[in-house]
Structure formats: structure tokens, C-alpha cells
Amino acid sequence: MALFDSIGRRWVTLLKGLHENLSFLGETVTEFAGMLIRPGRFRLGDAALAFERAAFDGLPICAGIGFLLGVILSFQSAAALQSFGVEIYVSDMITIALFRELGPLVTAIILAGRSGSAFAAEIGTMKVDEELDALTTMGLPPVRFLVMPRVAAAVLAMPVLTIFAELAGLVGGAIVLELMNVPNAVFWRHVASTADMFMIVFGLGKACLFGLLVGLVGCSAGMRTQNTADGVGRAVTSAVVGGIVSIALADGILAVMCYAWNL
Numbered sequence: 001m002a003l004f005d006s007i008g009r010r011w012v013t014l015l016k017g018l019h020e021n022l023s024f025l026g027e028t029v030t031e032f033a034g035m036l037i038r039p040g041r042f043r044l045g046d047a048a049l050a051f052e053r054a055a056f057d058g059l060p061i062c063a064g065i066g067f068l069l070g071v072i073l074s075f076q077s078a079a080a081l082q083s084f085g086v087e088i089y090v091s092d093m094i095t096i097a098l099f100r101e102l103g104p105l106v107t108a109i110i111l112a113g114r115s116g117s118a119f120a121a122e123i124g125t126m127k128v129d130e131e132l133d134a135l136t137t138m139g140l141p142p143v144r145f146l147v148m149p150r151v152a153a154a155v156l157a158m159p160v161l162t163i164f165a166e167l168a169g170l171v172g173g174a175i176v177l178e179l180m181n182v183p184n185a186v187f188w189r190h191v192a193s194t195a196d197m198f199m200i201v202f203g204l205g206k207a208c209l210f211g212l213l214v215g216l217v218g219c220s221a222g223m224r225t226q227n228t229a230d231g232v233g234r235a236v237t238s239a240v241v242g243g244i245v246s247i248a249l250a251d252g253i254l255a256v257m258c259y260a261w262n263l
Helices: 002-037 044-056 059-084 087-128 131-137 142-179 184-194 197-223 231-260
Strands: none
Touching: 002 142, 002 197, 044 087, 044 142, 059 087, 059 142, 087 131, 087 142, 087 184, 087 197, 087 231, 131 142, 142 184, 142 197, 197 231
């Protein structure tokens, strides 16, 4: 009986969490539609502050990780291609990898760890302090005042961070190939010929999608924070883990779609 009781409790918890997430998503979509009709309801100041914290404060870590990623990819791939005398094509491989896949993916994981956890901690602390109940009592929807600015900031911050991470990765690759007697002019010529407009737009579109997922998961975890001693900590953990898992799932779905449509 203890086994069935444990299984039942887990299913009830799972269904309750699914119900809360769907309710949160529906309320968010409703508020977004309302803001399209009445843009003046959007809190631009809060969104600008959240964008500053998510984008500008995260530039150093994203650029540093991107640079190291470019250096690592260059060394690992050049070691295999150098024996054939075609190490120049490392520039093509780095360009495709950074713009289509690794740039948005790595940046989104960093954003989930930095901003997604911050969103959950801020909103979760407000819920523990009963500030969300105060907003609801005054007739102010918490989703409009707390969630929408943070989600918009995450969506707008991701392309900025992704571009800087990709450029830093290309600089790292250029430095490595320069050490292997490949001129910088040749490297950047290959980059320019490989990075077409579709690749750049597709990568930035993925970045915006990942930013949307990070913002929604982080704010949802904060809204569902329990009023316990470790409630905020659990919310932060849920925001980071849920954000990374959702990013991986979305990236996998996009990869299958690109393969099926030969993109």
C-alpha cells in the first residue's frame, strides 16, 4: 500500500504542477494580447531594468564563454584536419556551429543560470512576503506587473548576448588558426562566405525562442513558490533545471524539423 500511495502522490503532484503551468501560460497569453490592444499597460521601465540586468550585466560571461568555445572548437577540429592540410576549413565549421547551434544554445544556458534563477528568486521572495497577494488585492495582476517585463527582457536580451558570444567565438578561432599559419584575412573571408543570411536569422530566431522559454519558466517557478523556509531555493532550482530542459527539448525539435525540411 505504501508503494501505491507514493505513486498516487507523485501523480497528483505532477498533475497539479501541470495545471498551474497551463494556468500561468494562459494568463500570460491573455495579458500579452491585452497589451497588444493597449500598449500603454506595458511597464517599460521595469522591462528596461530587467533587460539591463539580463543583457549588459551578462555580456562579460557570455563573451568569455564564447571565446573559449571558439578556441576549443578550433583546437579540436584543427587537430583532425591538419593531417590532411585543410585546416582552413575549420573556419567554416566554427561559423556553422556557432551561428546555427552552439551560440544560441550556450548563451541560453547561461541566461537560464543567471536571469532565469534571478526571476524565480525575485518573484518567489515577493510571494513569500505576501506582496503578490497585496497586488491582487489592489486589483493589479501580478502577471502584468512582474512577469511580462521580465519575459520581454529575456526575449530581447538573448539576441544581444548571442551576437557577442558568436563574435567572441570567431575571434578565438581566428587566433588559434593564426597560430597555425592561417592568415586572418583568409579566415574572415571564409567566415563571410559561409555565414549566409538564413543562418544568421535562424540562429537569432532560436535565441529569441530560448529567451522566451527562460523567461516563462523562471517566472512560472517564482509564481509557484511555496511559503516554506526552502521555498525560494526550490523555486530557483526548478527555474534553472526547467529552463535548461525546455531549451534542450526545443533545440532537439528544431534540429529534427531542419533535417526533415532540409534546411
